Amino acid sequence: MYAVRAVPSVGGESIPLEVTPMSGPLVFISHSKVKPGKLQAYQVQAVDATDLVESEEPRMIAFNFYASEDRADVATVQVHPDAESLDLHLKIFFEKLREKPFAPLDSYEITVYAAPSGAALQMIRQLPSQLPGLRVRVLPEYQGGFLRPQPL
Numbered sequence: 001m002y003a004v005r006a007v008p009s010v011g012g013e014s015i016p017l018e019v020t021p022m023s024g025p026l027v028f029i030s031h032s033k034v035k036p037g038k039l040q041a042y043q044v045q046a047v048d049a050t051d052l053v054e055s056e057e058p059r060m061i062a063f064n065f066y067a068s069e070d071r072a073d074v075a076t077v078q079v080h081p082d083a084e085s086l087d088l089h090l091k092i093f094f095e096k097l098r099e100k101p102f103a104p105l106d107s108y109e110i111t112v113y114a115a116p117s118g119a120a121l122q123m124i125r126q127l128p129s130q131l132p133g134l135r136v137r138v139l140p141e142y143q144g145g146f147l148r149p150q151p152l
Contacts, residue, residue: 024113025147026082026112026116029113030076035104041103052097053092060080062079063076087117087119090123106133121138
Protein backbone atom coordinates (compact mmCIF):
# COMPACT_ATOMS: atom_id res chain seq x y z
CA MET A 1 0.00 0.00 0.00
CA TYR A 2 1.29 3.45 -0.84
CA ALA A 3 0.19 6.99 -0.14
CA VAL A 4 0.56 9.25 -3.14
CA ARG A 5 0.96 12.97 -2.62
CA ALA A 6 1.24 15.50 -5.42
CA VAL A 7 3.97 18.09 -5.09
CA PRO A 8 2.97 21.54 -6.42
CA SER A 9 4.46 22.44 -9.81
CA VAL A 10 6.46 25.56 -10.52
CA GLY A 11 6.04 27.36 -13.85
CA GLY A 12 4.06 24.61 -15.55
CA GLU A 13 6.68 21.89 -15.02
CA SER A 14 5.48 18.33 -14.59
CA ILE A 15 4.29 17.46 -11.11
CA PRO A 16 6.52 14.93 -9.36
CA LEU A 17 4.82 12.51 -7.01
CA GLU A 18 5.93 11.56 -3.55
CA VAL A 19 5.11 7.90 -2.92
CA THR A 20 5.47 6.49 0.58
CA PRO A 21 4.47 3.10 2.00
CA MET A 22 1.38 3.27 4.19
CA SER A 23 -1.96 1.71 4.89
CA GLY A 24 -5.18 3.39 5.80
CA PRO A 25 -7.65 2.42 8.46
CA LEU A 26 -10.12 -0.39 7.88
CA VAL A 27 -13.66 0.98 7.65
CA PHE A 28 -16.73 -1.25 8.04
CA ILE A 29 -20.17 0.19 7.25
CA SER A 30 -23.47 -1.66 7.52
CA HIS A 31 -26.84 -0.40 6.28
CA SER A 32 -30.18 -1.71 7.52
CA LYS A 33 -33.88 -1.02 7.63
CA VAL A 34 -35.49 -1.09 11.06
CA LYS A 35 -38.32 -3.61 11.15
CA PRO A 36 -41.75 -2.11 11.92
CA GLY A 37 -42.24 -1.67 15.66
CA LYS A 38 -38.59 -2.52 16.44
CA LEU A 39 -37.02 0.94 16.72
CA GLN A 40 -36.83 0.90 20.52
CA ALA A 41 -35.31 -2.60 20.54
CA TYR A 42 -32.71 -1.46 18.00
CA GLN A 43 -31.85 1.64 20.06
CA VAL A 44 -31.37 -0.46 23.22
CA GLN A 45 -29.13 -2.89 21.34
CA ALA A 46 -27.10 -0.02 19.85
CA VAL A 47 -26.40 1.29 23.37
CA ASP A 48 -25.49 -2.22 24.59
CA ALA A 49 -23.19 -2.79 21.61
CA THR A 50 -21.52 0.59 22.13
CA ASP A 51 -20.88 -0.18 25.80
CA LEU A 52 -19.45 -3.60 24.92
CA VAL A 53 -17.17 -2.28 22.17
CA GLU A 54 -15.99 0.65 24.27
CA SER A 55 -15.06 -1.62 27.19
CA GLU A 56 -13.57 -4.58 25.29
CA GLU A 57 -12.08 -3.11 22.11
CA PRO A 58 -9.63 -0.35 23.08
CA ARG A 59 -8.05 -0.23 19.61
CA MET A 60 -11.34 0.60 17.83
CA ILE A 61 -10.95 4.15 16.49
CA ALA A 62 -14.67 4.86 15.99
CA PHE A 63 -17.96 3.02 16.49
CA ASN A 64 -20.97 5.12 15.52
CA PHE A 65 -24.64 4.72 14.64
CA TYR A 66 -26.63 6.92 12.26
CA ALA A 67 -30.30 7.06 11.29
CA SER A 68 -32.41 8.66 8.58
CA GLU A 69 -34.76 11.45 9.65
CA ASP A 70 -37.67 9.02 9.86
CA ARG A 71 -35.41 6.46 11.62
CA ALA A 72 -36.42 3.76 9.14
CA ASP A 73 -32.86 3.39 7.81
CA VAL A 74 -29.83 3.01 10.05
CA ALA A 75 -26.12 2.58 9.56
CA THR A 76 -23.25 1.49 11.73
CA VAL A 77 -19.82 2.92 10.96
CA GLN A 78 -16.74 1.28 12.43
CA VAL A 79 -13.18 2.50 11.96
CA HIS A 80 -10.43 0.03 12.84
CA PRO A 81 -6.69 0.74 12.84
CA ASP A 82 -6.02 -2.56 11.05
CA ALA A 83 -7.42 -5.97 10.12
CA GLU A 84 -6.58 -7.46 13.54
CA SER A 85 -8.93 -4.97 15.20
CA LEU A 86 -11.78 -6.12 12.94
CA ASP A 87 -10.91 -9.74 13.78
CA LEU A 88 -11.30 -9.00 17.49
CA HIS A 89 -14.56 -7.15 16.88
CA LEU A 90 -16.05 -10.04 14.90
CA LYS A 91 -14.93 -12.53 17.55
CA ILE A 92 -16.61 -10.51 20.32
CA PHE A 93 -19.65 -9.80 18.14
CA PHE A 94 -20.32 -13.45 17.36
CA GLU A 95 -19.43 -14.76 20.83
CA LYS A 96 -21.34 -12.23 22.93
CA LEU A 97 -24.06 -10.81 20.73
CA ARG A 98 -24.70 -13.60 18.23
CA GLU A 99 -27.84 -12.89 16.19
CA LYS A 100 -29.35 -10.46 18.71
CA PRO A 101 -28.33 -7.29 16.78
CA PHE A 102 -29.99 -8.56 13.61
CA ALA A 103 -33.38 -9.27 15.21
CA PRO A 104 -34.83 -5.72 14.85
CA LEU A 105 -33.16 -5.08 11.50
CA ASP A 106 -33.28 -6.07 7.86
CA SER A 107 -29.64 -5.56 6.93
CA TYR A 108 -29.18 -4.95 3.23
CA GLU A 109 -25.56 -3.91 2.73
CA ILE A 110 -22.14 -4.26 4.33
CA THR A 111 -19.16 -2.50 2.81
CA VAL A 112 -15.60 -2.99 3.99
CA TYR A 113 -12.95 -0.49 2.95
CA ALA A 114 -9.42 -2.02 3.19
CA ALA A 115 -8.30 -5.62 3.25
CA PRO A 116 -9.74 -7.69 6.10
CA SER A 117 -7.97 -10.86 7.21
CA GLY A 118 -8.83 -14.10 5.44
CA ALA A 119 -10.84 -15.30 8.45
CA ALA A 120 -12.82 -12.04 8.67
CA LEU A 121 -13.47 -12.05 4.93
CA GLN A 122 -14.80 -15.60 5.14
CA MET A 123 -17.15 -14.65 8.03
CA ILE A 124 -18.38 -11.55 6.21
CA ARG A 125 -18.93 -13.43 2.94
CA GLN A 126 -21.05 -16.05 4.78
CA LEU A 127 -23.47 -13.45 6.19
CA PRO A 128 -25.74 -13.33 3.09
CA SER A 129 -26.60 -17.00 3.64
CA GLN A 130 -27.90 -16.06 7.11
CA LEU A 131 -29.38 -12.71 6.09
CA PRO A 132 -31.16 -13.05 2.72
CA GLY A 133 -30.91 -9.93 0.58
CA LEU A 134 -27.66 -8.77 2.18
CA ARG A 135 -25.13 -7.35 -0.27
CA VAL A 136 -21.47 -7.55 0.77
CA ARG A 137 -18.87 -5.37 -0.90
CA VAL A 138 -15.16 -5.30 -0.11
CA LEU A 139 -12.90 -2.59 -1.52
CA PRO A 140 -9.51 -3.90 -0.38
CA GLU A 141 -7.13 -1.57 -2.16
CA TYR A 142 -6.17 1.58 -0.27
CA GLN A 143 -5.59 4.40 -2.76
CA GLY A 144 -4.37 7.15 -0.45
CA GLY A 145 -5.52 9.89 1.85
CA PHE A 146 -4.90 10.71 5.47
CA LEU A 147 -6.36 10.26 8.92
CA ARG A 148 -5.97 13.20 11.25
CA PRO A 149 -6.15 12.18 14.91
CA GLN A 150 -8.19 14.62 16.97
CA PRO A 151 -7.41 15.55 20.57
CA LEU A 152 -9.92 14.21 23.07
